[in-house]
Amino acid sequence: MMYPMPHFITVGSGAALGAGSRYLLTVAFGGGLIPLLILNIVGSALMGYARPGPFWGTGFLGGFTSFASFAFYTANTHWSIALAYVTATLVGCTAAYLAGDKLR
Known part of the structure; x- marks a missing residue:
């Protein structure tokens, strides 16, 4: 008898x-604010377009995008850059998700 893979293993594998x-x-693009912003926007668009299940959605795309790095860069830059970065991330990721959803 086959048993389904436990949810946490499915999500954890995708996240890894x-x-x-x-x-x-990030290493290929040199790291920093802009590559992370691009990756987060791409991940948001894919989430909106595909509406994937636990492995690809919460797992893979959850690991692919990064709130922790976003918070780190925001907390460790000049306030004016941080404000622009937060705005670009919120607007960019929301617009990308909605565009992906619309293209579905």
Whole structure:
């Protein structure tokens, strides 16, 4: 008899792959605010378009995008840059999700 994979293993496996992908792309693009913003916007668009299940959604795309890095960069930059970055992230990610959803 086959048993379904426990939810936490499904999500955790996807998150590990998503975080690994984010790390490799961040290194390839040189790190910093702009590559992270682009990755978060792309992840939001994919989430809106695909509306994936636990492995690809909460797992992979949750690991691919990064709120922790967003918070780190925001807290460790000049307030004016942080304000612009927060605005760009909120507007960009929300617009990307809605655009992805509309394209579905």
